[in-house]
Amino acid sequence: MVGMSVLRSAASLAARLSPLKSGNNVANLLTRTIPRTDKVAVRWGHGKKMFLIQPTAFYDQRFLRLLRYYALLTGIPVAIIVTTVNIFVGEAELVETPEDYEPEYWEYYKHPITRWITRTFYDSPVKDYEKMMAAIQIEKEKADMRLTQLEVRRQMRTKGDGPWFHVETLNKELIDNSPKSSPDH
Amino acid sequence: MPSDHEKDAYPQPPRQTPVVDKQTALPNPAVILSKLFYYSVDVPVTTFRDAVDSIRSKNRPVFYHQKFRRVPDLTECEHGDYLCYYEAEMQWRRDYKVDQEILKVVQERMRACQQREGPSYQQNCAPEIKQFNEVTHSYGSRYGDLGAYASGRKCLMKQKERMMAAQAQSV
Numbered sequence: 001m002v003g004m005s006v007l008r009s010a011a012s013l014a015a016r017l018s019p020l021k022s023g024n025n026v027a028n029l030l031t032r033t034i035p036r037t038d039k040v041a042v043r044w045g046h047g048k049k050m051f052l053i054q055p056t057a058f059y060d061q062r063f064l065r066l067l068r069y070y071a072l073l074t075g076i077p078v079a080i081i082v083t084t085v086n087i088f089v090g091e092a093e094l095v096e097t098p099e100d101y102e103p104e105y106w107e108y109y110k111h112p113i114t115r116w117i118t119r120t121f122y123d124s125p126v127k128d129y130e131k132m133m134a135a136i137q138i139e140k141e142k143a144d145m146r147l148t149q150l151e152v153r154r155q156m157r158t159k160g161d162g163p164w165f166h167v168e169t170l171n172k173e174l175i176d177n178s179p180k181s182s183p184d185h
Numbered sequence: 186m187p188s189d190h191e192k193d194a195y196p197q198p199p200r201q202t203p204v205v206d207k208q209t210a211l212p213n214p215a216v217i218l219s220k221l222f223y224y225s226v227d228v229p230v231t232t233f234r235d236a237v238d239s240i241r242s243k244n245r246p247v248f249y250h251q252k253f254r255r256v257p258d259l260t261e262c263e264h265g266d267y268l269c270y271y272e273a274e275m276q277w278r279r280d281y282k283v284d285q286e287i288l289k290v291v292q293e294r295m296r297a298c299q300q301r302e303g304p305s306y307q308q309n310c311a312p313e314i315k316q317f318n319e320v321t322h323s324y325g326s327r328y329g330d331l332g333a334y335a336s337g338r339k340c341l342m343k344q345k346e347r348m349m350a351a352q353a354q355s356v
Binding site for chain 1: 272
Protein backbone atom coordinates (compact mmCIF):
# COMPACT_ATOMS: atom_id res chain seq x y z
CA MET A 1 0.00 0.00 0.00
CA VAL A 2 2.80 2.33 0.85
CA GLY A 3 4.62 1.17 -2.24
CA MET A 4 1.66 2.14 -4.36
CA SER A 5 1.74 5.68 -3.04
CA VAL A 6 5.51 5.91 -3.66
CA LEU A 7 5.06 4.75 -7.19
CA ARG A 8 2.18 7.15 -7.77
CA SER A 9 4.23 10.06 -6.43
CA ALA A 10 7.17 9.03 -8.68
CA ALA A 11 4.82 8.92 -11.63
CA SER A 12 3.43 12.36 -10.87
CA LEU A 13 6.99 13.72 -10.50
CA ALA A 14 8.05 12.23 -13.82
CA ALA A 15 4.92 13.64 -15.47
CA ARG A 16 5.57 17.07 -14.01
CA LEU A 17 9.18 17.09 -15.16
CA SER A 18 8.55 16.15 -18.76
CA PRO A 19 4.84 16.02 -19.38
CA LEU A 20 5.04 15.75 -23.14
CA LYS A 21 7.06 12.56 -23.27
CA SER A 22 4.85 9.73 -24.27
CA GLY A 23 5.91 7.27 -21.59
CA ASN A 24 5.33 9.49 -18.56
CA ASN A 25 1.64 8.94 -17.88
CA VAL A 26 0.78 6.99 -14.80
CA ALA A 27 -0.27 3.96 -16.72
CA ASN A 28 2.72 3.99 -19.01
CA LEU A 29 5.25 4.67 -16.21
CA LEU A 30 4.27 1.71 -14.15
CA THR A 31 3.90 -0.77 -16.94
CA ARG A 32 6.41 0.35 -19.56
CA THR A 33 9.18 -2.06 -20.46
CA ILE A 34 12.87 -1.20 -20.82
CA PRO A 35 13.76 -0.84 -24.51
CA ARG A 36 16.19 -3.55 -25.63
CA THR A 37 19.03 -2.21 -27.78
CA ASP A 38 20.23 -5.47 -29.25
CA LYS A 39 16.89 -6.36 -30.72
CA VAL A 40 16.59 -3.27 -32.89
CA ALA A 41 13.51 -3.15 -35.04
CA VAL A 42 15.38 -3.50 -38.27
CA ARG A 43 12.96 -4.66 -40.84
CA TRP A 44 14.67 -6.55 -43.58
CA GLY A 45 12.70 -8.22 -46.25
CA HIS A 46 14.66 -10.60 -48.41
CA GLY A 47 17.88 -8.66 -48.85
CA LYS A 48 21.42 -8.90 -47.63
CA LYS A 49 21.97 -8.17 -43.94
CA MET A 50 23.72 -4.81 -44.07
CA PHE A 51 23.93 -3.79 -40.42
CA LEU A 52 26.15 -6.27 -38.55
CA ILE A 53 26.34 -5.55 -34.85
CA GLN A 54 29.48 -6.78 -33.10
CA PRO A 55 31.72 -5.58 -30.24
CA THR A 56 34.52 -3.17 -31.12
CA ALA A 57 37.72 -4.60 -32.56
CA PHE A 58 39.49 -1.24 -32.63
CA TYR A 59 41.64 -1.69 -29.56
CA ASP A 60 42.70 -5.24 -30.40
CA GLN A 61 43.59 -4.33 -33.95
CA ARG A 62 45.46 -1.25 -32.78
CA PHE A 63 47.49 -3.35 -30.38
CA LEU A 64 48.39 -5.86 -33.07
CA ARG A 65 49.21 -3.08 -35.53
CA LEU A 66 51.54 -1.36 -33.08
CA LEU A 67 53.11 -4.70 -32.09
CA ARG A 68 53.90 -5.52 -35.71
CA TYR A 69 55.20 -2.02 -36.35
CA TYR A 70 57.59 -1.88 -33.43
CA ALA A 71 58.76 -5.44 -33.86
CA LEU A 72 59.52 -4.95 -37.53
CA LEU A 73 61.07 -1.51 -37.03
CA THR A 74 64.29 -3.15 -35.81
CA GLY A 75 63.48 -6.67 -36.94
CA ILE A 76 63.69 -5.99 -40.66
CA PRO A 77 67.05 -4.14 -40.60
CA VAL A 78 68.54 -6.86 -38.39
CA ALA A 79 67.23 -9.58 -40.70
CA ILE A 80 68.62 -7.76 -43.76
CA ILE A 81 72.01 -7.28 -42.11
CA VAL A 82 72.28 -10.89 -40.95
CA THR A 83 71.19 -12.21 -44.36
CA THR A 84 73.68 -10.06 -46.26
CA VAL A 85 76.49 -11.02 -43.89
CA ASN A 86 75.68 -14.71 -44.24
CA ILE A 87 75.48 -14.51 -48.03
CA PHE A 88 78.29 -12.12 -48.89
CA VAL A 89 80.74 -12.71 -46.04
CA GLY A 90 80.36 -16.35 -45.17
CA GLU A 91 81.47 -18.29 -42.15
CA ALA A 92 85.16 -18.84 -41.71
CA GLU A 93 86.82 -22.14 -42.45
CA LEU A 94 89.20 -23.93 -40.16
CA VAL A 95 92.84 -23.90 -41.27
CA GLU A 96 96.03 -24.95 -39.59
CA THR A 97 97.84 -22.14 -37.82
CA PRO A 98 100.78 -21.25 -40.02
CA GLU A 99 104.22 -21.17 -38.48
CA ASP A 100 105.48 -17.95 -36.87
CA TYR A 101 102.02 -16.38 -37.07
CA GLU A 102 100.19 -15.40 -33.91
CA PRO A 103 96.47 -15.06 -34.76
CA GLU A 104 94.56 -12.14 -33.27
CA TYR A 105 92.18 -13.10 -30.51
CA TRP A 106 89.15 -12.54 -32.71
CA GLU A 107 90.45 -14.87 -35.36
CA TYR A 108 89.55 -17.87 -33.25
CA TYR A 109 85.80 -17.54 -33.90
CA LYS A 110 83.79 -18.83 -36.84
CA HIS A 111 80.85 -16.53 -37.57
CA PRO A 112 81.74 -13.06 -38.94
CA ILE A 113 79.33 -11.24 -36.61
CA THR A 114 80.86 -12.99 -33.57
CA ARG A 115 84.28 -11.97 -34.81
CA TRP A 116 83.16 -8.37 -35.20
CA ILE A 117 81.66 -8.29 -31.71
CA THR A 118 84.79 -9.71 -30.09
CA ARG A 119 86.97 -7.40 -32.11
CA THR A 120 84.99 -4.23 -31.36
CA PHE A 121 83.63 -4.62 -27.85
CA TYR A 122 85.54 -7.27 -25.95
CA ASP A 123 89.09 -7.40 -24.63
CA SER A 124 91.27 -10.27 -25.62
CA PRO A 125 91.03 -13.24 -23.22
CA VAL A 126 94.80 -13.05 -22.71
CA LYS A 127 94.35 -9.50 -21.42
CA ASP A 128 91.53 -10.60 -19.10
CA TYR A 129 93.69 -13.44 -17.81
CA GLU A 130 96.58 -11.08 -17.14
CA LYS A 131 94.25 -8.59 -15.41
CA MET A 132 92.99 -11.35 -13.15
CA MET A 133 96.54 -12.46 -12.39
CA ALA A 134 97.51 -8.86 -11.57
CA ALA A 135 94.55 -8.57 -9.18
CA ILE A 136 95.54 -11.85 -7.52
CA GLN A 137 99.15 -10.65 -7.21
CA ILE A 138 98.08 -7.38 -5.59
CA GLU A 139 95.83 -9.19 -3.11
CA LYS A 140 98.57 -11.71 -2.33
CA GLU A 141 101.06 -8.92 -1.63
CA LYS A 142 98.52 -7.16 0.60
CA ALA A 143 97.90 -10.36 2.54
CA ASP A 144 101.64 -11.03 2.91
CA MET A 145 102.30 -7.49 4.10
CA ARG A 146 99.53 -7.72 6.67
CA LEU A 147 100.94 -11.00 8.01
CA THR A 148 104.48 -9.59 8.23
CA GLN A 149 103.18 -6.47 9.95
CA LEU A 150 101.48 -8.59 12.59
CA GLU A 151 104.67 -10.61 13.09
CA VAL A 152 106.79 -7.44 13.38
CA ARG A 153 104.38 -6.00 15.96
CA ARG A 154 104.63 -9.14 18.00
CA GLN A 155 108.40 -9.19 17.91
CA MET A 156 108.84 -5.50 18.69
CA ARG A 157 106.38 -5.65 21.53
CA THR A 158 108.02 -8.64 23.16
CA LYS A 159 111.66 -7.76 22.58
CA GLY A 160 111.31 -4.01 22.85
CA ASP A 161 114.36 -3.18 20.74
CA GLY A 162 112.60 -1.80 17.71
CA PRO A 163 111.32 1.61 16.73
CA TRP A 164 107.69 0.79 17.62
CA PHE A 165 106.07 0.72 21.02
CA HIS A 166 108.19 3.46 22.54
CA VAL A 167 106.66 4.95 25.68
CA GLU A 168 107.47 8.61 26.23
CA THR A 169 109.37 9.09 29.52
CA LEU A 170 109.62 12.29 31.55
CA ASN A 171 112.33 14.87 30.92
CA LYS A 172 115.18 14.01 33.27
CA GLU A 173 115.96 17.69 33.96
CA LEU A 174 112.59 18.13 35.59
CA ILE A 175 113.39 15.62 38.34
CA ASP A 176 114.08 17.28 41.64
CA ASN A 177 117.01 15.38 43.16
CA SER A 178 117.37 17.62 46.19
CA PRO A 179 115.68 15.23 48.68
CA LYS A 180 118.15 12.54 47.63
CA SER A 181 121.33 14.64 47.81
CA SER A 182 121.49 14.70 51.64
CA PRO A 183 120.83 11.39 53.48
CA ASP A 184 118.68 11.17 56.58
CA HIS A 185 117.49 14.73 56.47
CA MET B 186 76.04 -22.60 -44.22
CA PRO B 187 77.95 -25.33 -42.38
CA SER B 188 79.75 -28.00 -44.31
CA ASP B 189 78.77 -31.62 -44.12
CA HIS B 190 80.29 -33.81 -41.43
CA GLU B 191 83.48 -35.76 -42.04
CA LYS B 192 82.54 -38.93 -43.85
CA ASP B 193 85.37 -40.91 -42.27
CA ALA B 194 84.27 -40.19 -38.71
CA TYR B 195 81.12 -42.27 -38.88
CA PRO B 196 81.90 -44.73 -41.69
CA GLN B 197 78.96 -46.29 -43.44
CA PRO B 198 79.07 -49.92 -44.53
CA PRO B 199 79.24 -50.48 -48.31
CA ARG B 200 75.93 -50.15 -50.06
CA GLN B 201 74.17 -53.36 -51.02
CA THR B 202 71.51 -52.06 -53.43
CA PRO B 203 70.92 -54.66 -56.15
CA VAL B 204 71.49 -53.95 -59.83
CA VAL B 205 68.29 -52.95 -61.62
CA ASP B 206 67.09 -55.81 -63.82
CA LYS B 207 63.85 -54.56 -65.27
CA GLN B 208 61.75 -57.19 -66.98
CA THR B 209 58.49 -55.34 -67.55
CA ALA B 210 57.54 -52.38 -69.69
CA LEU B 211 55.54 -50.72 -66.97
CA PRO B 212 57.07 -47.53 -65.49
CA ASN B 213 58.51 -47.85 -62.01
CA PRO B 214 56.72 -45.42 -59.68
CA ALA B 215 59.70 -45.25 -57.32
CA VAL B 216 61.90 -43.99 -60.17
CA ILE B 217 59.25 -41.45 -61.17
CA LEU B 218 58.95 -40.16 -57.61
CA SER B 219 62.69 -39.95 -57.11
CA LYS B 220 63.10 -38.00 -60.36
CA LEU B 221 60.26 -35.69 -59.31
CA PHE B 222 61.94 -35.06 -55.97
CA TYR B 223 65.26 -34.47 -57.68
CA TYR B 224 64.00 -31.85 -60.09
CA SER B 225 61.67 -30.06 -57.71
CA VAL B 226 63.81 -29.96 -54.56
CA ASP B 227 67.38 -31.06 -55.12
CA VAL B 228 68.30 -29.04 -58.21
CA PRO B 229 67.03 -25.64 -56.96
CA VAL B 230 68.66 -26.10 -53.56
CA THR B 231 71.98 -27.13 -55.10
CA THR B 232 72.01 -24.23 -57.55
CA PHE B 233 71.21 -21.78 -54.76
CA ARG B 234 74.00 -23.21 -52.61
CA ASP B 235 76.48 -23.01 -55.49
CA ALA B 236 75.50 -19.42 -56.23
CA VAL B 237 75.91 -18.38 -52.61
CA ASP B 238 79.21 -20.23 -52.34
CA SER B 239 80.59 -18.53 -55.43
CA ILE B 240 79.74 -15.16 -53.91
CA ARG B 241 81.24 -16.10 -50.57
CA SER B 242 84.45 -17.62 -51.82
CA LYS B 243 85.84 -14.23 -52.84
CA ASN B 244 86.34 -12.82 -49.35
CA ARG B 245 86.32 -15.78 -47.06
CA PRO B 246 87.73 -15.38 -43.56
CA VAL B 247 89.59 -18.15 -41.80
CA PHE B 248 89.73 -19.20 -38.21
CA TYR B 249 92.28 -21.13 -36.23
CA HIS B 250 92.27 -23.62 -33.42
CA GLN B 251 93.69 -22.16 -30.24
CA LYS B 252 96.25 -24.27 -28.46
CA PHE B 253 97.03 -23.48 -24.85
CA ARG B 254 100.37 -24.13 -23.19
CA ARG B 255 100.43 -26.63 -20.36
CA VAL B 256 101.09 -25.02 -16.98
CA PRO B 257 101.99 -26.72 -13.67
CA ASP B 258 99.15 -28.67 -12.14
CA LEU B 259 97.53 -28.06 -8.77
CA THR B 260 99.70 -30.82 -7.28
CA GLU B 261 102.87 -29.06 -8.44
CA CYS B 262 102.05 -25.67 -6.91
CA GLU B 263 103.68 -24.34 -3.76
CA HIS B 264 101.44 -23.69 -0.80
CA GLY B 265 100.14 -20.13 -0.89
CA ASP B 266 101.17 -19.49 -4.51
CA TYR B 267 97.82 -18.08 -5.60
CA LEU B 268 98.97 -17.31 -9.13
CA CYS B 269 99.90 -20.94 -9.64
CA TYR B 270 96.52 -21.93 -8.20
CA TYR B 271 94.73 -19.64 -10.69
CA GLU B 272 96.62 -20.96 -13.71
CA ALA B 273 96.06 -24.58 -12.63
CA GLU B 274 92.36 -23.85 -12.09
CA MET B 275 92.00 -22.34 -15.59
CA GLN B 276 93.78 -25.29 -17.11
CA TRP B 277 91.52 -27.69 -15.22
CA ARG B 278 88.45 -25.86 -16.53
CA ARG B 279 89.67 -26.09 -20.11
CA ASP B 280 90.33 -29.79 -19.65
CA TYR B 281 86.83 -30.23 -18.19
CA LYS B 282 85.32 -28.66 -21.31
CA VAL B 283 87.48 -30.84 -23.55
CA ASP B 284 86.33 -33.94 -21.68
CA GLN B 285 82.71 -32.94 -22.12
CA GLU B 286 83.25 -32.58 -25.86
CA ILE B 287 85.00 -35.95 -26.03
CA LEU B 288 82.00 -37.51 -24.33
CA LYS B 289 79.67 -35.83 -26.81
CA VAL B 290 81.69 -37.13 -29.79
CA VAL B 291 81.68 -40.69 -28.49
CA GLN B 292 77.96 -40.49 -27.80
CA GLU B 293 77.34 -39.14 -31.31
CA ARG B 294 79.25 -42.08 -32.77
CA MET B 295 77.13 -44.54 -30.90
CA ARG B 296 73.93 -42.81 -31.94
CA ALA B 297 74.99 -42.72 -35.60
CA CYS B 298 75.82 -46.40 -35.44
CA GLN B 299 72.47 -47.23 -33.88
CA GLN B 300 70.65 -45.21 -36.52
CA ARG B 301 72.52 -46.99 -39.30
CA GLU B 302 72.10 -50.52 -38.06
CA GLY B 303 68.44 -50.32 -37.21
CA PRO B 304 66.95 -53.14 -35.12
CA SER B 305 70.15 -55.16 -34.89
CA TYR B 306 72.27 -52.40 -33.37
CA GLN B 307 73.13 -54.20 -30.15
CA GLN B 308 75.28 -56.81 -31.86
CA ASN B 309 76.55 -54.76 -34.81
CA CYS B 310 77.68 -51.71 -32.87
CA ALA B 311 79.18 -53.54 -29.91
CA PRO B 312 82.59 -51.71 -30.07
CA GLU B 313 80.94 -48.28 -30.13
CA ILE B 314 78.64 -49.18 -27.27
CA LYS B 315 81.54 -50.56 -25.26
CA GLN B 316 83.63 -47.45 -25.87
CA PHE B 317 80.73 -45.22 -24.87
CA ASN B 318 80.19 -47.17 -21.66
CA GLU B 319 83.87 -46.98 -20.74
CA VAL B 320 84.15 -43.26 -21.46
CA THR B 321 80.97 -42.51 -19.53
CA HIS B 322 82.12 -44.55 -16.56
CA SER B 323 85.51 -42.82 -16.42
CA TYR B 324 83.93 -39.38 -16.89
CA GLY B 325 81.51 -40.12 -14.07
CA SER B 326 84.22 -41.33 -11.74
CA ARG B 327 86.35 -38.27 -12.44
CA TYR B 328 83.83 -35.43 -12.67
CA GLY B 329 80.76 -37.19 -11.40
CA ASP B 330 79.11 -35.40 -8.49
CA LEU B 331 81.21 -32.27 -8.40
CA GLY B 332 78.19 -30.05 -9.05
CA ALA B 333 77.92 -26.56 -10.49
CA TYR B 334 80.72 -25.05 -8.34
CA ALA B 335 83.22 -27.67 -9.46
CA SER B 336 86.86 -26.67 -9.20
CA GLY B 337 90.25 -28.26 -9.60
CA ARG B 338 90.62 -28.63 -5.84
CA LYS B 339 87.35 -30.51 -5.47
CA CYS B 340 88.28 -32.79 -8.36
CA LEU B 341 91.66 -33.45 -6.72
CA MET B 342 89.99 -34.29 -3.42
CA LYS B 343 87.63 -36.64 -5.25
CA GLN B 344 90.63 -38.34 -6.84
CA LYS B 345 92.21 -38.68 -3.40
CA GLU B 346 89.04 -40.34 -2.09
CA ARG B 347 89.04 -42.70 -5.07
CA MET B 348 92.67 -43.64 -4.46
CA MET B 349 92.00 -44.18 -0.77
CA ALA B 350 89.01 -46.38 -1.56
CA ALA B 351 91.03 -48.36 -4.07
CA GLN B 352 93.82 -48.85 -1.58
CA ALA B 353 91.42 -49.88 1.17
CA GLN B 354 89.85 -52.37 -1.19
CA SER B 355 93.13 -53.84 -2.38
CA VAL B 356 94.48 -54.31 1.15
